[in-house]
Amino acid sequence: MDATDNSPEVKAFWEALADGRFLVRRCTDCSRAHWYPRGVCPFCFSGGTEWVDGSGRGTIYSYSVMRRVQTPYAIAYVTLEEGPTMMTNIVDCSFDDLRIGQAVRLSIQKRADGLSLPMFTPA
Amino acid sequence: MTIKNKAYIAGAFEHPTRHAPDKSVAQLHAEVARGALEDAGLTKNDIDGYFCGGDAPGTGPLSMVDYMNLKVRHVDSTNIGGSSYIAHVAHAAEAIAAGKCNVALITLAGRPRSEGTAGGVPPRTDNPVQPDFAWEQPFGLATVNAYGLCAMRHMHEFGTTAEQFAWVKVAASHHAQHNPNAVLRDLVTVEQVVKSPMISDPIHRLDCCVISDGGGALIVARPEIAKNLKRPLVKVIGAGEAPKHQMGGNVDLTYSAAVWSGPTAFAEAGIKPADVKYVSVYDSFTVTVVIQLEDLGFCAKGKGGPFVADGNLISGQGKLPFNTDGGGLCNNHPAHRGGMTKVIEAVRQLRGEAHPAVQVKNCDIALAHGTGGLLGTRHGAATLILERE
Numbered sequence: 435m436d437a438t439d440n441s442p443e444v445k446a447f448w449e450a451l452a453d454g455r456f457l458v459r460r461c462t463d464c465s466r467a468h469w470y471p472r473g474v475c476p477f478c479f480s481g482g483t484e485w486v487d488g489s490g491r492g493t494i495y496s497y498s499v500m501r502r503v504q505t506p507y508a509i510a511y512v513t514l515e516e517g518p519t520m521m522t523n524i525v526d527c528s529f530d531d532l533r534i535g536q537a538v539r540l541s542i543q544k545r546a547d548g549l550s551l552p553m554f555t556p557a
Numbered sequence: 558m559t560i561k562n563k564a565y566i567a568g569a570f571e572h573p574t575r576h577a578p579d580k581s582v583a584q585l586h587a588e589v590a591r592g593a594l595e596d597a598g599l600t601k602n603d604i605d606g607y608f609c610g611g612d613a614p615g616t617g618p619l620s621m622v623d624y625m626n627l628k629v630r631h632v633d634s635t636n637i638g639g640s641s642y643i644a645h646v647a648h649a650a651e652a653i654a655a656g657k658c659n660v661a662l663i664t665l666a667g668r669p670r671s672e673g674t675a676g677g678v679p680p681r682t683d684n685p686v687q688p689d690f691a692w693e694q695p696f697g698l699a700t701v702n703a704y705g706l707c708a709m710r711h712m713h714e715f716g717t718t719a720e721q722f723a724w725v726k727v728a729a730s731h732h733a734q735h736n737p738n739a740v741l742r743d744l745v746t747v748e749q750v751v752k753s754p755m756i757s758d759p760i761h762r763l764d765c766c767v768i769s770d771g772g773g774a775l776i777v778a779r780p781e782i783a784k785n786l787k788r789p790l791v792k793v794i795g796a797g798e799a800p801k802h803q804m805g806g807n808v809d810l811t812y813s814a815a816v817w818s819g820p821t822a823f824a825e826a827g828i829k830p831a832d833v834k835y836v837s838v839y840d841s842f843t844v845t846v847v848i849q850l851e852d853l854g855f856c857a858k859g860k861g862g863p864f865v866a867d868g869n870l871i872s873g874q875g876k877l878p879f880n881t882d883g884g885g886l887c888n889n890h891p892a893h894r895g896g897m898t899k900v901i902e903a904v905r906q907l908r909g910e911a912h913p914a915v916q917v918k919n920c921d922i923a924l925a926h927g928t929g930g931l932l933g934t935r936h937g938a939a940t941l942i943l944e945r946e
């Protein structure tokens with residue numbers, strides 16, 4: 435089973451990402467954006483949430499470079515300009531130059547199997 | 558209703574094996590159950606409550622009560638990862654206080670070493686149906702980098718150093734040298750820890766716990782029953798539990814759910830952190846210990862690095878002796894779940910049955926605390942406070 439076809443709730447996110455658009459889920463009642471996207475607002479429990487276009491801008495909250503694997507990679511939490519913090523990878527960068535607080539921008543990366551993923555790169 | 562004074566840990570047993578290629582997981586569960594019953598001086602027919610976590614093969618407790626042929630009237634398979642067994646002690650005390658059972662058996666066992674199942678480095682293969690899966694698994698979330706994220710943030714916010722984290726391993730190794738069953742028995746230095754290979758920044762190989770087969774079991778009994786047994790009396794006086802997660806995207810990795818489970822347990826027990834003579838605290842990685850000790854109130858938030866440095870966790874040397882069996886960092890981490898062994902070593906300390914080289918003098922109050930799941934994503938904390946009577 436693919437990581438992303440587990441739920442009709444978030445199908446629109448993955449389809450938009452494949453088209454180059456990064457969506458963020460926001461509550462139509464309390465107006466707050468959350469992560470990961472849900473049909474029920476995790477703050478006010480409203481059933482009214484909607485997709486909005488994300489800016490793709492954020493800052494690194496924390497990161498860790500996995501070294502003991504064939505291809506090292508940087509996992510990170512990035513705090514989006516819209517508010518919530520999401521797990522992602524930082525790509526196209528020198529891992530040793532990464533730092534917490536660094537500005538990053540969205541970089542949609544296509545995996546070998548064709549799946550597009552929301553990753554980030556230094557801004 | 559409080560569980561204070563309502564139940565005793567009457568039996569405790571840690572399987573001596575650390576590598577069990579010739580045994581089944583169910584068999585290990587039964588062997589530790591036998592060991593704990595023998596330790597308590599009770600028999601299988603005395604058990605009327607059974608508790609297990611996600612390591613028990615089968616649906617919740619069903620296959621294990623069948624395998625052991627138990628006739629029980631109360632079961633609980635709360636699964637919050639490696640801290641489950643600490644929570645089970647509290648749940649058993651609750652069940653006893655409510656009259657649902659008299660003698661509860663809690664078991665844990667697993668064979669990750671023999672089965673070659675994932676350690677901390679390969680990406681986790683959690684259930685794709687869980688709602689968080691698609692937002693973490695594709696990015697290579699493993700166990701070690703989930704804790705690496707926490708350690709990096711702790712260093713950034715509080716100036717904690719790799720050397721300070723390393724002291725946790727050094728202290729564990731001081732204790733493990735006296736444990737003949739420990740996986741790692743050699744003393745290590747701060748320099749050896751920080752010069753061991755970097756696994757996932759800033760976690761070195763020696764910042765990690767061991768991978769071992771094995772298990773453990775506990776018997777929790779009603780006071781009238783415990784007092785008729787021949788073992789020293791170890792009483793449950795307080796407990797707390799709490800989950801913590803990403804809070805809708807308000808991620809804060811600087812603290813754990815111990816900030817909630819700890820105060821609940823201390824309030825129920827009616828004691829303060831300064832009253833605790835010995836702590837068993839979950840040590841999946843060195844950073845786990847630092848964050849939990851802060852959250853439990855043994856030092857201020859952000860001061861965990863200086864607190865654990867310079868041997869402060871070494872029995873007979875520092876102010877707060879911890880994990881005197883060598884912990885998960887050096888001794889044993891059966892089934893990748895360290896909560897059971899935390900309670901067992903706390904019981905040894907309160908009974909005065911720890912190794913003489915690490916036995917804490919006048920050990921009358923001990924605390925066991927665990928973090929199950931992943932500190933960096935979502936986890937379940939459980940705190941248990943025990944008193945020697």
Ligand SMILES: [Zn+2]
Binds near residue numbers: 465466475
């Ligand atoms: Zn809302």
